[in-house]
Every structure is written in structure tokens, then in C-alpha cells.
Amino acid sequence: MAANLLDHDLDGLAAFCEQLGEKRFRATQLFRWIHQKGASDFDQMSDLAKSLREKLARTAEVRPLPVLTEQASTDGTIKWLFDVGAGNAVEAVFIPEDDRGTLCVSSQAGCAVGCRFCSTGHQGFSRNLSTGEILAQLWYAEHHLRTRLKLAPGERAITNVVMMGMGEPLQNYAALVPALRVMLDDHGYGLSRRRVTVSTSGVVPFMERLREDCPVALAVSLHAPTDPLRDELVPLNRKYPIAELLDSCKRYLEAAPRDFITFEYCMLDGVNDSEDQARELVALLRGRVSCKLNLIPFNPFPASGLKCSPRARVQAFAKVLMDAGIVTTVRKTRGDDIDAACGQLAGEVQDRTNVQQRLTRQPIRIHATTGGSRQETR
Numbered sequence: 001m002a003a004n005l006l007d008h009d010l011d012g013l014a015a016f017c018e019q020l021g022e023k024r025f026r027a028t029q030l031f032r033w034i035h036q037k038g039a040s041d042f043d044q045m046s047d048l049a050k051s052l053r054e055k056l057a058r059t060a061e062v063r064p065l066p067v068l069t070e071q072a073s074t075d076g077t078i079k080w081l082f083d084v085g086a087g088n089a090v091e092a093v094f095i096p097e098d099d100r101g102t103l104c105v106s107s108q109a110g111c112a113v114g115c116r117f118c119s120t121g122h123q124g125f126s127r128n129l130s131t132g133e134i135l136a137q138l139w140y141a142e143h144h145l146r147t148r149l150k151l152a153p154g155e156r157a158i159t160n161v162v163m164m165g166m167g168e169p170l171q172n173y174a175a176l177v178p179a180l181r182v183m184l185d186d187h188g189y190g191l192s193r194r195r196v197t198v199s200t201s202g203v204v205p206f207m208e209r210l211r212e213d214c215p216v217a218l219a220v221s222l223h224a225p226t227d228p229l230r231d232e233l234v235p236l237n238r239k240y241p242i243a244e245l246l247d248s249c250k251r252y253l254e255a256a257p258r259d260f261i262t263f264e265y266c267m268l269d270g271v272n273d274s275e276d277q278a279r280e281l282v283a284l285l286r287g288r289v290s291c292k293l294n295l296i297p298f299n300p301f302p303a304s305g306l307k308c309s310p311r312a313r314v315q316a317f318a319k320v321l322m323d324a325g326i327v328t329t330v331r332k333t334r335g336d337d338i339d340a341a342c343g344q345l346a347g348e349v350q351d352r353t354n355v356q357q358r359l360t361r362q363p364i365r366i367h368a369t370t371g372g373s374r375q376e377t378r
């Protein structure tokens, strides 16, 4: 099969060009055609020698992902479902705001972490996406939107990327890092490290490696103030418990482009949303890791058996954190009418594990919190 040029960062593309007997600088021209101009037809690449264009046509391609569906929300959010073969699909979501355009990108078909409140987690894991499949989401969205939004030449549609679609990006590290490099490259999408965010459920060894290899902004999905509860919600916590995770966050800050870690906290009715738990969170975080809290209203889906916290409880929880001096935001849900909100990115991933059964049958054990008396709830 022809090589997919979306699989390479600039160094990789240079190595590919050298294999074809071409000078490395040709790779820069090619890279700019692909990522900055959205070209996939080598004949369009007018400043490349005809002989090189012919060689490329014989050996390589810029392989897009077929778009299965596109849904546009009344609030401007657009969700695409991409076919990644063998009955699997992944989603990307464009979220326009006044001062930015954010693309939420998927890293895997399904996810092996199996968080209780996540519909991707309920589907089980199918496979890792390649670098080319991760970048094809950005490549398509950027160039499609430039035309659709009638942007002036040189204007960008996507100013920020968040790896918050389907999958755990740090469990697909080898494909993730070259994709991040293309996002950051001045000859690629030219995004600053602050504008590219990797969101992780806490894969500590790869947080350590990301700090060395490509320290972009980091969001960590915390969701609970104590290990027993986090063990239930984010099973990976049994391997990398909270203390280890926070130590790793602290080390990450030495290289991070921002001076804080964003902790995501999905608000689940009667599970992790009491004021006592907010106080436990304050005790856990204050003075330990420089951070911001992002409270995410839970987006329910039937198989979860969970409910979203009432608004007033979210506000009360946020107030405890803010009164303690922790910067806290409540995430606006976007694209509600098209199921584009966090954790609703279902795709059509085939379930190849028994994770669905495992997740829906077990009750969540709520361990007593300081001053709290609830032991078990569902």
C-alpha cells in the first residue's frame, strides 16, 4: 500500500524524501502543501519538480478518513464521524467561540481504561489510531472549515486542539507524539504549546515521557478526591493512585507551557459532588500542585446508570473550591442537540471486550467521606 504522508512529522517526511533520493528541504515544501494548504493531489504542488511529483504519485498518498456523517448544532458546534475501517468510527468536534476555534480530536477507536461515566469506555477498546488517522481529523476539519466559513487567505479555522475525543491519548503514545509535533510545527499548523492540550486519565509513565518529548498543556481527569472512589470511577487509578499522579503532575509543571495543570472533574449526582468531597479535594490539592479545576456536568447515557449533579450542587461544589482559592470553571456544554458533549462521543465502535457488562453491573461503592455518612449509592 502507498505510504500515508499524514503519518509523518517533518523529520519523518524528510527521511521519507531521502529514501526517494530527494533533498531534505523538499520535505518542507511537501509538508507545507499538505498541512498549510490542504493539498492531497501531488499535481497541485507546483513548486515541486515534475519528477518528484511522479515519484510521489507512485509511492505515496495523503490519505483522508472517509466522513460517515456530519452534524451541525444550532450553537455552531460541528461533529464529524470518521470511518476507520472494520466497523469502527471515531469522532472529532469543532467548537467555535468568540476568540478561538477548538477541535476535539480522538486518539483511539474505543478506550481500554473503562471509566464508569464515559460512553467510549463502555464500548471497550478496538484499536489505536495511527498518527495519520489522528492528523486526518485536523487536516480535514481545518481545510473544510476554511472553505465553509469563507475565511480570508492565511486565516485559520482551528486555533486550539484538545485531545479529548475518544480514547486515552497516553495509551497511544507512539502515534500521539508525531501528531502533536505536526500541530506545533511552524510549517504545519503552527499552534503554540499552550494551545494544544493532552487530556489523560493519568497514565503516569507516559506523563513523564511527554514532559521530556513534547510538553504541551496537560489536563488530568481526576473525578474524585480519594483513591477508593477514584478506583471505582477511573479503574486506572488502581495502577497509578492519586499521590503518584499528583507527584507526576508536579514534575510535569517544570516543563509545561502553562504554570498550572487543569483537573477535570465530572459531576455525578450523589457520587462525587458533595460539599464534603469538595473540601477533601481542597485538602488534597491546595499547596501541592498549581492547578485549575474544570467541573464538567456529566452527560448521561442510559447504560451508565448515573445522573448529572443538579445545577445548585455544582455551584455549591464550585464555591467551596473557589473560597479556598482554587480557580474553578464549570464547563459549558456545547452541541447538546447533536450529542457532541464530552463523553457522548460514541462512534460506532464494535465492542470487542466484555467491558460493557463489567461496567454496567457493578454498583459504585461510595466510601465514607469526612463528616459524610453515605456508604453505598447508585
Ligand code: SAH
Pocket: 117, 118, 119, 163, 164, 165, 166, 167, 168, 169, 199, 200, 201, 219, 220, 221, 264, 265, 266, 296, 297, 298, 299, 300, 342, 343, 344
Ligand atoms: N481519555 C482522556 C481524554 C478523553 S475523555 C481522559 O479521560 O482524560 C475527555 C474528558 O471527558 C475527560 O475528562 C473525561 O473524564 C470526560 N468525560 C468522559 N465521559 C463523560 C461524560 N459522560 N460526561 C462528562 N464528561 C465526560
Ligand code: SF4
Pocket: 111, 112, 113, 114, 115, 118, 119, 120, 121, 122, 165, 166, 167, 168, 200, 201, 221
Ligand atoms: Fe477512556 Fe477517557 Fe473515557 Fe476514561 S474518560 S474511558 S480514559 S476516553
